[in-house]
Amino acid sequence: MPVRRRPEFEPAELPKARMIRWWVFSGVAALLAVAFLLLPYWITIPAEAPVGASVTMTVALFTGLVVSLLFTLYGIGRARLEIAAYNANEVDIELFEVDGDSSPAEVTALFKNKLNESRMYTPAVVPGVSRSYDFIQIVETAGEAATGWWRVASRLIKLARPPHAIRISGRLRAEPSGQHQLVLDVVRQPGFAASPLLLADDDEQRLLGRAANAVAALVIPRSKYCRNQQWARWRGAKIPGALFDAYERANQYKAERRYDEALAEYHRAIELDPANVHIRVEIGNLQERLDLHLAALVTYDDVVTLCENRNYGPATPEAAALLLARYRRALVLGRGDWLAYDWWLSDGKTRIRQTRMRESIRLRFDRYRDTVPVPSGLLDEPNGSANEEKAARLRAYFCEVAQYELERLIAEPRPRRLRELLSDNCLRLGLLAVYLRRSMANAEMGKPLRGYAAVKGTPVSGFEKLAEDRSWPPSADALTDTVTEQLAPRGPSSIWHEHYNAACVYAVALLPSGMRGEPSATKETVRVLDAAEKKTLITKAIAQLDNAAASRHSGYLAQRRPWVMSEDPDLSTLRGQPEFRAFEMITYSPDRPTPLRPRRVHAWELATYTSTLVHHIASCLAHAWRRHSPPPRAFVDEAAAETWHRAEKDAWETISQLASGNQEWQTRYQAIKALQRWSHASGYACDDLRFPAYSEHELFTRAAALTDDPDLRTEWQLPQGEETINKETELYLGRCAERLVTLSHLLRAPGDRGTAPRGRKEFQQLAETWAALADWFADGDALSPVSTRQLRFERAFRR
Numbered sequence: 001m002p003v004r005r006r007p008e009f010e011p012a013e014l015p016k017a018r019m020i021r022w023w024v025f026s027g028v029a030a031l032l033a034v035a036f037l038l039l040p041y042w043i044t045i046p047a048e049a050p051v052g053a054s055v056t057m058t059v060a061l062f063t064g065l066v067v068s069l070l071f072t073l074y075g076i077g078r079a080r081l082e083i084a085a086y087n088a089n090e091v092d093i094e095l096f097e098v099d100g101d102s103s104p105a106e107v108t109a110l111f112k113n114k115l116n117e118s119r120m121y122t123p124a125v126v127p128g129v130s131r132s133y134d135f136i137q138i139v140e141t142a143g144e145a146a147t148g149w150w151r152v153a154s155r156l157i158k159l160a161r162p163p164h165a166i167r168i169s170g171r172l173r174a175e176p177s178g179q180h181q182l183v184l185d186v187v188r189q190p191g192f193a194a195s196p197l198l199l200a201d202d203d204e205q206r207l208l209g210r211a212a213n214a215v216a217a218l219v220i221p222r223s224k225y226c227r228n229q230q231w232a233r234w235r236g237a238k239i240p241g242a243l244f245d246a247y248e249r250a251n252q253y254k255a256e257r258r259y260d261e262a263l264a265e266y267h268r269a270i271e272l273d274p275a276n277v278h279i280r281v282e283i284g285n286l287q288e289r290l291d292l293h294l295a296a297l298v299t300y301d302d303v304v305t306l307c308e309n310r311n312y313g314p315a316t317p318e319a320a321a322l323l324l325a326r327y328r329r330a331l332v333l334g335r336g337d338w339l340a341y342d343w344w345l346s347d348g349k350t351r352i353r354q355t356r357m358r359e360s361i362r363l364r365f366d367r368y369r370d371t372v373p374v375p376s377g378l379l380d381e382p383n384g385s386a387n388e389e390k391a392a393r394l395r396a397y398f399c400e401v402a403q404y405e406l407e408r409l410i411a412e413p414r415p416r417r418l419r420e421l422l423s424d425n426c427l428r429l430g431l432l433a434v435y436l437r438r439s440m441a442n443a444e445m446g447k448p449l450r451g452y453a454a455v456k457g458t459p460v461s462g463f464e465k466l467a468e469d470r471s472w473p474p475s476a477d478a479l480t481d482t483v484t485e486q487l488a489p490r491g492p493s494s495i496w497h498e499h500y501n502a503a504c505v506y507a508v509a510l511l512p513s514g515m516r517g518e519p520s521a522t523k524e525t526v527r528v529l530d531a532a533e534k535k536t537l538i539t540k541a542i543a544q545l546d547n548a549a550a551s552r553h554s555g556y557l558a559q560r561r562p563w564v565m566s567e568d569p570d571l572s573t574l575r576g577q578p579e580f581r582a583f584e585m586i587t588y589s590p591d592r593p594t595p596l597r598p599r600r601v602h603a604w605e606l607a608t609y610t611s612t613l614v615h616h617i618a619s620c621l622a623h624a625w626r627r628h629s630p631p632p633r634a635f636v637d638e639a640a641a642e643t644w645h646r647a648e649k650d651a652w653e654t655i656s657q658l659a660s661g662n663q664e665w666q667t668r669y670q671a672i673k674a675l676q677r678w679s680h681a682s683g684y685a686c687d688d689l690r691f692p693a694y695s696e697h698e699l700f701t702r703a704a705a706l707t708d709d710p711d712l713r714t715e716w717q718l719p720q721g722e723e724t725i726n727k728e729t730e731l732y733l734g735r736c737a738e739r740l741v742t743l744s745h746l747l748r749a750p751g752d753r754g755t756a757p758r759g760r761k762e763f764q765q766l767a768e769t770w771a772a773l774a775d776w777f778a779d780g781d782a783l784s785p786v787s788t789r790q791l792r793f794e795r796a797f798r799r
Contacts, residue, residue, distance in 0.1 A: 026075025336398030407457030
């Protein structure tokens with residue numbers, strides 16, 4: 001139903017493009033001109049007619065011809081203008097008016113740059129930065145100031161080029177309070193003006209970015225780009241500027257590895273557009289990247305349920321999101337070891353925080369009661385008894401459900417555009433990886449699978465050779481033959497994803513059989529790969545990654561690099577092999593020798609990120625107390641002292657929550673926002689925090705800072721093996737966790753700390769306390785043993 005007939009929608013402010021109407025108008029005018037031109041040959045004036053009649057007829061025909069030609073030219077011009085408005089690719093930006101010290105040219109140029117950063121994104125099968133493309137082009141009014149014959153020539157040339165349909169002008173002024181206020185006027189040629197945009201912000205660059213996204217939100221609903229899948233339901237409706245701004249910022253933060261902020265922006269966008277399943281799929285992808293597997297499962301299942309309840313078919317804009325959500329949900333279920341660990345074996349605090357999520361997940365598995373029913377007791381609340389056994393059974397059940405879902409996807413017909421997004425070979429190789437994980441889970445329980453059989457779905461051919469060997473892992477020859485068969489051409493293909501999934505199949509066969517890809521007790525049904533088979537699997541996996549890299553543009557490879565190098569659980573063992581290091585060096589050409597990565601490289605990134613966040617918060621507060629310290633023998637007034645006392649209590653409360661809940665992205669995000677506020681108020685220079693890139697130097701340097709052994713700092717320069725890297729990583733993660741637990745115990749009652757500071761001495765004591773905390777968490781730059789730094793903080797804190 002058109003938007004104008006739906007009163008609950010506010011129509012888009014800019015008028016609809018009327019290309020056909022004006023082409024018809026110009027066509028009719030052209031036909032009239034032809035008629036006026038040919039009429040003298042069709043009409044015969046009698047010889048006895050007065051001379052005046054002949055003159056009148058001639059003048060009338062000539063006038064009609066001229067008027068028709070003018071209407072034809074006008075109609076063509078308007079039609080071209082409407083086409084430019086529909087394409088939304090011609091925007092003219094006038095020089096901004098600026099009140100203050102800023103240069104108008106610089107402000108205008110910065111706004112143009114921000115407008116160029118507003119992009120359209122396409123769905124991605126593998127979590128990572130989505131492919132994007134520009135949809136707004138900025139044109140300049142060059143030639144207007146030219147003189148002489150060149151001015152005439154430039155105007156004639158401009159007649160041949162498409163006109164610009166949108167003109168933007170603005171005025172920026174600085175308020176006495178420190179805020180910047182921007183007024184934007186958006187005019188749709190030939191003379192329609194949208195409501196002025198009035199925006200205010202403390203940061204000038206952030207303000208210009210919001211303004212650029214608001215302009216893009218005005219343009220999209222009336223342009224051809226509203227056919228883009230994310231915004232198809234907003235065609236003809238007014239897109240809130242805050243919605244498009246949140247979506248754009250989320251994608252930018254994700255590209256910058258600022259994952260917590262990106263997730264917060266995605267949720268801000270969902271608040272304004274709850275039914276946008278494409279954004280929900282992006283949220284699920286980001287939750288996968290943060291190892292929030294239960295949360296990702298819930299998110300993908302929400303997308304599937306929403307699409308099914310609204311009967312979104314293959315022809316709807318949501319069809320791609322539904323397909324990707326079903327596919328990613330199946331792969332998350334296939335990682336049953338991660339899900340079962342989070343359900344039954346996670347620590348007490350995490351288990352309590354996930355109670356409501358477990359209740360929601362139990363309801364979602366009711367849909368499988370007739371196909372793959374849940375065994376009794378597997379989805380109960382952990383009670384401390386026989387959790388390991390239940391976790392192993394739940395792991396096998398999740399893998400079974402994943403196999404069922406992928407079999408259904410393979411059996412269902414899909415239109416060509418969806419098969420190009422996710423080909424049959426992608427699904428078959430994904431099913432093969434899930435089947436291997438299911439085989440691994442059953443072998444770990446001592447109950448190997450008896451050949452491949454469909455889970456009440458449609459059997460998939462080509463897995464017969466794997467059924468001959470009931471031990472885990474399967475033989476390299478059988479696995480190679482199976483992968484080769486699944487890569488056979490079957491209609492539309494997505495080459496990168498097919499080869500990448502093939503690499504994941506080989507990598508899964510290399511995984512240890514325990515929870516979260518960790519070693520466990522060896523059983524008769526779990527055999528140890530000999531050196532030749534392991535070498536074969538590694539070589540095959542790297543060859544498939546090479547084939548994937550060769551099939552796409554290098555820019556696409558850069559977007560997928562974090563997922564491949566540190567985040568995909570399927571590749572966790574492969575990353576620790578020298579062959580993978582060589583692949584990274586050849587494919588990405590980094591600025592330093594590539595490292596051997598541990599199995600839990602993403603856990604290392606999260607622990608390092610959290611420690612750096614605590615360090616920056618403490619450094620910022622220490623800087624603030626020093627900066628605002630009163631002169632000698634001076635005292636601050638009671639109101640100011642009370643304000644600072646409340647700020648101090650809030651800061652310790654933030655640190656306390658971060659120490660006890662650092663695994664929750666919401667807690668880290670609130671700490672980041674608090675740090676940004678304090679940095680802005682105190683003038684503390686703090687770069688944007690982002691998840692760090694792993695390196696052996698960082699691992700051994702930070703690990704040494706958490707011990708009293710300074711010689712460990714130089715061990716990274718020695719040749720390191722896979723087991724050494726994994727062992728050192730686990731020790732580092734354990735020490736980071738112990739330090740945060742110790743800090744949490746020290747801050748159990750942060751609200752009872754002393755009285756409001758009044759004199760210079762109190763300010764200095766508070767600054768020393770925060771500086772001691774910053775030094776305790778300064779792992780990369782620490783010069784003293786960790787025990788000394790911890791003792792220094794405890795003394796300063798209890799002073």
